[in-house]
Amino acid sequence: MRHSMPVSLATGLLSLSMLGHSAAENLPPGQVDFGKFSPPGGGGEFVEVNLGASLISLAASFVQKEEPDVAQLLNGLQRVHVNVIGVNDQNRTDLEKRSESLQQELTGKGWERIVTAQQQGQDVGVYLKTEANGTVQGLVVTVMDGKGQAVFVNVVGNIKPEQLATLGERLHIDPLKNISPATNKAQKTEKAEK
Amino acid sequence: MSAPQRPAFPASERQLSLGWIVASAFLLTLMLGCYSVVSFFQLGSETAALRNSCFRATGGEWHKRIALNAGWLSTGLARVLAGIVNLPPEARTALAAVHGAEVGVYRQQGAHPASCWPTLLDSADRAMGPRGWERVVGVVNEHELVVVYMPCKRLSPERVGCCVMVAQGEDLVVVGARGNLKPLLSLARDRVHFREMHFALR
Numbered sequence: 001m002r003h004s005m006p007v008s009l010a011t012g013l014l015s016l017s018m019l020g021h022s023a024a025e026n027l028p029p030g031q032v033d034f035g036k037f038s039p040p041g042g043g044g045e046f047v048e049v050n051l052g053a054s055l056i057s058l059a060a061s062f063v064q065k066e067e068p069d070v071a072q073l074l075n076g077l078q079r080v081h082v083n084v085i086g087v088n089d090q091n092r093t094d095l096e097k098r099s100e101s102l103q104q105e106l107t108g109k110g111w112e113r114i115v116t117a118q119q120q121g122q123d124v125g126v127y128l129k130t131e132a133n134g135t136v137q138g139l140v141v142t143v144m145d146g147k148g149q150a151v152f153v154n155v156v157g158n159i160k161p162e163q164l165a166t167l168g169e170r171l172h173i174d175p176l177k178n179i180s181p182a183t184n185k186a187q188k189t190e191k192a193e194k
Numbered sequence: 195m196s197a198p199q200r201p202a203f204p205a206s207e208r209q210l211s212l213g214w215i216v217a218s219a220f221l222l223t224l225m226l227g228c229y230s231v232v233s234f235f236q237l238g239s240e241t242a243a244l245r246n247s248c249f250r251a252t253g254g255e256w257h258k259r260i261a262l263n264a265g266w267l268s269t270g271l272a273r274v275l276a277g278i279v280n281l282p283p284e285a286r287t288a289l290a291a292v293h294g295a296e297v298g299v300y301r302q303q304g305a306h307p308a309s310c311w312p313t314l315l316d317s318a319d320r321a322m323g324p325r326g327w328e329r330v331v332g333v334v335n336e337h338e339l340v341v342v343y344m345p346c347k348r349l350s351p352e353r354v355g356c357c358v359m360v361a362q363g364e365d366l367v368v369v370g371a372r373g374n375l376k377p378l379l380s381l382a383r384d385r386v387h388f389r390e391m392h393f394a395l396r
Contacts, residue, residue: 038312043336046311050330054349061351062379 028078030129030138030156034102037083037152044086045149051080073166077157080171085150095150099123099142102152106140121145134161141173230267237261237298240325241370244343244359245298247321248366251314256300256366263296287381293373300366311339314361318343327357338362351375 027033039046051059060074087095106127107113115126122145129138136159143151153173168174237245249256264272269292276289311334319329322343331342339361344354355372 039315039334041309043311046332046334048329048332050328052328052330052346055330055344058349058351058354058375062382 028137028156030136030154031079032102032106032138032140032154034081034083034152034154035098037085040086040088040091042088042090044088044091045084046086047082047084049080049082053078056080070166070170073159073163073170076159076163077155079154079156081152081154081156083150083152087145087148087150096144099144099150099152102140102142103127111138111140135159136161136164139164139167226267230265233265234263234268235261237263237296237368238265238294238370240322240327240343240355240357241296241298241368243321243325244318244341244357244370245300245366245368247317248314248359248361248368251317252302252310254302256302259299259301261296261298263294264292265294269293269295284381287377291373291375291377292371294371295373296370298366298368300368301364302366303364311361314339315341318359322357330356351379 037046037048056074056077056079060071063074064071085091085095103113103125109129111127111129113125113127115124117124122143124144125140125142127140127142128136130136137156139153139155139159141151141153143149145151153171155167155171159167236242269289273289276286281289315332315334318341322329326346327343328346329341330344331340333340339359341359343357352374353372354375356370358367358369360367
């Protein structure tokens with residue numbers, strides 16, 4: 001009796017922590033947790049946009065009449081998450097490490113890297129999570145601009161490969177604008193000298 | 195000869211009941227009026243929570259410059275009056291769309307350094323998260339901070355709400371709004387050339 005209370009309490013706490021952990025792991029297949037970013041010191045730029053399905057569908061209803069194809073694309077999205085962080089001497093190393101860690105995590109979880117570009121001080125990576133039928137469940141874009149910004153973008157939803165370029169156009173994600181369906185099937189690597 | 199039947203409610207009792215009903219209605223109206231007047235100068239709970247999160251994060255003393263809250267009663271009254279006054283259709287549409295709006299403007303002596311923006315952001319997230327609101331947009335630069343919160347639960351165009359906080363220098367502005375977006379969406383579709391709009395992500 002003396003020990004049953006602490007044991008019960010410990011068991012309950014352990015169960016709750018496991019439940020929380022499993023809940024955190026149960027993200028949709030295309031969703032990636034970038035972790036928490038803080039505004040850089042010294043007043044550097046920081047932008048975070050987090051749009052859920054309901055807000056995206058509101059936007060889709062706005063454009064339904066004018067551009068039904070864009071509305072259809074938007075209605076297939078579940079989440080759009082964007083982080084833009086100004087890079088300075090204080091956070092450059094940390095951001096580079098987080099970017100590398102994220103890229104390794106994505107590769108380990110079966111995400112397909114379709115674009116890797118390093119040119120003029122920019123390190124760009126585009127990753128796709130696809131279903132067996134070719135539908136894109138998630139998209140991650142990472143941009144490390146050594147002189148200015150670090151950008152992390154995650155788009156979650158049911159995206160047809162032929163819609164990727166349209167998505168890049170509408171959301172102004174430059175690395176996506178030149179994506180074609182053929183690119184999704186083969187890795188395209190470009191490395192250019194500075 | 196049988197005795198005359200007494201009425202179920204004698205006239206005096208009927209008059210007394212009627213008096214009580216009138217007095218209760220008057221009292222209720224008075225209370226409603228007082229509540230409306232008092233609440234007109236107080237922010238709603240979510241907007242106040244967002245404001246207080248900034249106060250906690252920055253410390254010091256903030257001075258209220260203005261705080262106004264137009265709730266369902268005020269906006270309903272505005273819609274009734276709009277039906278009487280000759281207003282442009284866009285104004286009528288805007289009034290029909292807004293179910294409530296509030297704004298608070300505060301000032302604290304001494305501009306806040308950019309170093310307090312991360313603390314302010316965290317404080318706002320901690321205040322709004324348990325209330326079921328999530329940060330949709332957060333923009334921070336050297337001079338200002340702008341955050342927008344919306345309810346986590348599924349939105350419908352008929353019931354949309356948002357809270358916005360802008361901190362710049364010595365000034366803090368918090369705004370809350372809720373309403374029906376459908377009339378505004380129809381108006382915007384008729385007025386705005388969509389192809390000129392961009393979803394800007396830089």
